[in-house]
Amino acid sequence: MSTSHYLETALGAARAAEAVIRRYWEQGVEVTLKADESPVTRADxxxxxAIREVILERFPEHGFYGEETGKTRADAEFIWLIDPIDGTKSFIRRTPFFSTQIALMRGGELILGVSNAPLYGELAWAERGQGAYVNERRVQVGGVEHLRDAAISLGNVKSLAQGPAWGALGGIVGEVNRTRGYGDFCHYHMLAAGQLDLVVESDLNILDVAALSVIVEEAGGVFTQLDGRPLGLDSTSVLAAGSAGLHAEVxxxxTV
Known part of the structure; x- marks a missing residue:
């Protein structure tokens, strides 16, 4: 497996972030609230x-869009999309369902994704045209075509229940083979590896899923917003599937 300079840099940035995260995981960290009342810590x-330092040392002309530090050079051809700890609430409560998300966009197209979940023990990555990997093993979606055979995972069920598609989603849940709610990075890693067939999620932002979308698509899956539109910087929902037929049906x- 060959890696580009972009992927090498992203993996190095993920390792730098992991060192910070593990230190605070071991020693503990104070929690404060942002303006929207979501939690943030010094670890975030x-x-x-640490990610910014690694990336901009190698590519100083690139743009950077971080969950905690905002946007710089937003008009650059290459823009890095970063969520240093996606799942801060899990980190705070000392459960391993959090990850570092690093994606690279070129001219509006997502071309690279790294998803590192150090306490869960999984590092996933993908680059356009190069396949998807979890812990250095190439992965592929399951390819299930029919709801009756599919395993689905739901994320942010509270906001889904408040949305217009809740009734239709209930019908889908009633038809699938298995229903779970793994959440955050976990169900996307599982989808890419053929361990799940559908993910439906709402109340998120592009930094949560940009990297994961590249990983799922390079594993052979389909990754869009709930209404079927491609992901964009303003995306707030996901419909991801392990086959085009299953995605089209759901x-x-x-959207009816």
């Missing part, structure tokens, strides 16, 4: 600073 901020039913 310092992990993003998308049709959710």
């Amino acid at each position: 901020v310092e992990a993003e600073e 998308s049709r039913r959710l």
Whole structure:
């Protein structure tokens, strides 16, 4: 497996963030609230600073869009999309369902993704045209075509229940083979590896899923917003599937 300079840099940045995260995981960290009342810690901020240092040392002309530090050079051809700890609430409560998300966008197209979940023990990555990997093993979606055979995972169920597609989603859940709610990075890693067939999620932002979308698509899956539109910087929902047929069926039913 060959890696580009971009992927080498992203993996190095993920390792730098992991060192920060593990230190605070072991010693503990104070929690504060942002303006939107979501939690943030020194681990979030310092992990993003570590990522920024690695990336911009190698590519100073690139743009950077971080969860904690905002946007710089937003008009650049290459823009890095960063969530240093996606799943801060899990980190705070000392459960391993959090990850570092690093994606690279070129001219509006997502071309690279790294998803590192150090306490869970999985590092996933993908680059356009190069396949998807979890812990250095190439992975592929399951390819299930029919709801009756599919395993689905739901994320942010509270906001899904408040949305217009809740009734249709209930019908889908009633037809699938298995329903779970793994959440955050975990169900996307599982989808890419053929361990799940559908993921439906709402109340998120592009920094949460940009890297994961590249990983799922390079594993052979389909990754869009709930209404079937491609991901963009303003995306707030996901419909991801392990086959085009399954995605088309669920998308049709959710948007009727």
